[in-house]
Amino acid sequence: MTAPAYKRIMLKLSGEALMGDDSYGINRATIERIVAEVAEVVRMGVQVGVVIGGGNIFRGVAPGAVGMDRATADYMGMLATVMNALALQDAMRCIGLQSRVQTALAIEAVAEPYIRGKAIRYLEEGKVVIFGAGTGNPFFTTDTAAALRGMEVGAEIVLKATKVDGVYTDDPKTNPDAMRYQQLSFDEAIMRNLKVMDATALALCRDQKMPLAVFSIFKAGALKRVVMGEDEGTKVYC
Numbered sequence: 001m002t003a004p005a006y007k008r009i010m011l012k013l014s015g016e017a018l019m020g021d022d023s024y025g026i027n028r029a030t031i032e033r034i035v036a037e038v039a040e041v042v043r044m045g046v047q048v049g050v051v052i053g054g055g056n057i058f059r060g061v062a063p064g065a066v067g068m069d070r071a072t073a074d075y076m077g078m079l080a081t082v083m084n085a086l087a088l089q090d091a092m093r094c095i096g097l098q099s100r101v102q103t104a105l106a107i108e109a110v111a112e113p114y115i116r117g118k119a120i121r122y123l124e125e126g127k128v129v130i131f132g133a134g135t136g137n138p139f140f141t142t143d144t145a146a147a148l149r150g151m152e153v154g155a156e157i158v159l160k161a162t163k164v165d166g167v168y169t170d171d172p173k174t175n176p177d178a179m180r181y182q183q184l185s186f187d188e189a190i191m192r193n194l195k196v197m198d199a200t201a202l203a204l205c206r207d208q209k210m211p212l213a214v215f216s217i218f219k220a221g222a223l224k225r226v227v228m229g230e231d232e233g234t235k236v237y238c
């Protein structure tokens with residue numbers, strides 16, 4: 001069998017995608033399907049870190065947060081990602097996939113704090129490490145957390161599993177004429193203001209020479225294909 005292209009990956013899972021066809025929250029069938037795909041690459045010997053978003057539960061810049069102090073709204077958003085992290089861990093437990101949740105905000109009764117060395121040890125042991133609470137700082141996103149944690153634990157690539165199947169010339173949800181890139185550079189993504197990932201995360205990846213792949217979380221087998229180095233989604237290179 002061909003070996004995976006990467007030994008250690010940092011997977012950013014869209015919070016909003018966890019809703020499935022529901023209007024908010026976590027859709028059980030969706031989370032089970034995503035976890036099964038993660039389990040498949042873990043079985044191939046790939047070490048997997050996961051950063052989970054929070055858009056399905058709370059988004060700091062959502063209409064509901066209008067008038068709210070931005071930092072407070074962002075802390076609420078980060079707590080939402082911890083809820084998703086716990087749900088993800090539970091779904092992994094149900095299929096016998098070992099995982100640990102570490103959070104950037106201290107919530108001792110719920111999960112252990114983020115400790116880089118421990119996270120690396122867990123990855124080496126073949127456990128999935130789920131990083132909750134983003135970076136732990138307001139005014140950031142979980143995309144940036146994925147880039148940051150990916151660099152800290154020595155991942156070879158950041159994989160953004162999202163609602164669209166790659167990076168387009170414009171938002172494909174609003175512009176039907178948008179064309180998908182097979183690959184593009186970080187400089188081009190930043191210069192063209194392609195909003196599939198926030199600019200802070202893109203700049204961090206570019207500066208640290210961390211490649212990024214963007215693909216659809218809804219496409220069966222896409223995660224495995226990216227991990228095998230096959231042509232899937234969009235690859236953003238330095």
Ligand SMILES: Nc1ncnc2c1ncn2[C@@H]1O[C@H](COP(=O)(O)OP(=O)(O)OP(=O)(O)O)[C@@H](O)[C@H]1O
Nearest residue numbers: 014015016053055162167168170171173194195196
């Ligand atoms: N140029 C572009 N190419 C692809 N998608 C784009 C582009 N511009 C905007 N988008 C939008 O970006 C979205 C993905 O980024 P976003 O950060 O909103 O979601 P996410 O990270 O998947 O979710 P969450 O923040 O809940 O974790 C896509 O659903 C798409 O509609």
Ligand SMILES: O=c1ccn([C@@H]2O[C@H](COP(=O)(O)O)[C@@H](O)[C@H]2O)c(=O)[nH]1
Nearest residue numbers: 053054060074077078134135138141142
């Ligand atoms: O480092 C971080 C990460 C996230 N937030 C807040 O949480 C929400 C949800 O995260 P998404 O990346 O949008 O899924 C985000 O909108 C921020 O409000 C944060 O403050 N810092």
